[in-house]
Amino acid sequence: MSFKIVSDSSSDVAALNQTAFASVPLMITAGARTFVDDGQLDVNEMITALKNHKGRSVTACPSPTAWLEAFGDAEEIVCFTITSALSGTYHSAQIARAEYIRLHPERRVLVVDSLSTGPEMELLIEKTEELHLAGRSFEEIQRELAQYQQSTRLIFSLQSLRNLANNGRVSPAMAALAGLLGIRVIGCASEKGELESLCRCRGERRTLDAMTTIIREKGYKGGKVRISYCCSEEAAGMLKEGLKEMYPQADIQAYAARGLCSFYAEEGGMIVGFET
Ligand code: X90
Numbered sequence: 600m601s602f603k604i605v606s607d608s609s610s611d612v613a614a615l616n617q618t619a620f621a622s623v624p625l626m627i628t629a630g631a632r633t634f635v636d637d638g639q640l641d642v643n644e645m646i647t648a649l650k651n652h653k654g655r656s657v658t659a660c661p662s663p664t665a666w667l668e669a670f671g672d673a674e675e676i677v678c679f680t681i682t683s684a685l686s687g688t689y690h691s692a693q694i695a696r697a698e699y700i701r702l703h704p705e706r707r708v709l710v711v712d713s714l715s716t717g718p719e720m721e722l723l724i725e726k727t728e729e730l731h732l733a734g735r736s737f738e739e740i741q742r743e744l745a746q747y748q749q750s751t752r753l754i755f756s757l758q759s760l761r762n763l764a765n766n767g768r769v770s771p772a773m774a775a776l777a778g779l780l781g782i783r784v785i786g787c788a789s790e791k792g793e794l795e796s797l798c799r800c801r802g803e804r805r806t807l808d809a810m811t812t813i814i815r816e817k818g819y820k821g822g823k824v825r826i827s828y829c830c831s832e833e834a835a836g837m838l839k840e841g842l843k844e845m846y847p848q849a850d851i852q853a854y855a856a857r858g859l860c861s862f863y864a865e866e867g868g869m870i871v872g873f874e875t
Pocket of ligand 1: 625658659660681682685686687688714715716753755768787788789792793794859860863864870
């Protein structure tokens with residue numbers, strides 16, 4: 600059985616070493632320019648262009664056709680989407696799934712609503728690859744993945760919630776929390792897959808300390824951590840080193856977010872997925 604993992608571009612995963620993988624891009628539009636969040640996108644150039652763009656910028660989820668192309672002709676597909684509470688991406692993948700199964704009734708497609716994004720999706724994707732390489736059946740992967748998803752969490756720290764607010768993804772009241780210079784909002788992906796604010800912090804050191812405390816309060820005990828950042832490599836490195844001091848064996852990786860997460864996390868934003 601040919602097996603494939605497919606994800607929308609918000610997971611920041613571009614390729615896998617040992618398993619067939621496809622990424623389906625979301626789109627970011629600022630005025631006349633549209634940025635497709637694929638391997639060709641120069642994220643830093645996009646950020647500069649967005650900074651110089653005065654009007655509102657918007658995003659769009661992939662079409663069912665884009666998902667179908669990514670499914671290719673795999674016989675078993677596990678597909679991940681950004682939270683259905685904030686994007687039409689999950690719905691679009693479901694439509695693609697129905698069409699794929701109609702065309703090939705013997706094939707299997709599991710569409711997983713991550714109720715999250717970025718690094719938490721990365722963890723789910725890594726887990727899926729691991730289960731597949733360990734020789735698990737499609738049903739076993741489905742079952743174990745559902746369990747694993749209960750044990751992963753996502754938190755974030757944002758300096759600006761402008762793009763989230765402009766696109767109706769958070770309440771104006773929540774966006775206003777980050778309005779002042781130097782103030783960051785720390786929050787998490789709620790159980791429903793929405794942004795939930797946890798606290799406000801001033802200054803980098805305090806923000807990193809608060810994030811570390813929250814990660815541990817939420818049950819982190821030294822498992823995997825994935826950190827994606829937008830123009831905040833140094834802070835992400837400090838968060839990683841801080842956690843490493845407490846858990847020297849922990850598998851922790853930090854990397855620059857791709858287009859969609861960079862657009863919404865904005866400069867200075869950090870998104871952290873971890874195991875509990
Ligand atoms: O369909 C679309 O146009 C995409 C809309 C996506 C909106 C939300 C993106 C959030 C990205 C922000 C910090 C992490 C939040 C986690 C929430 C569950 C990143």
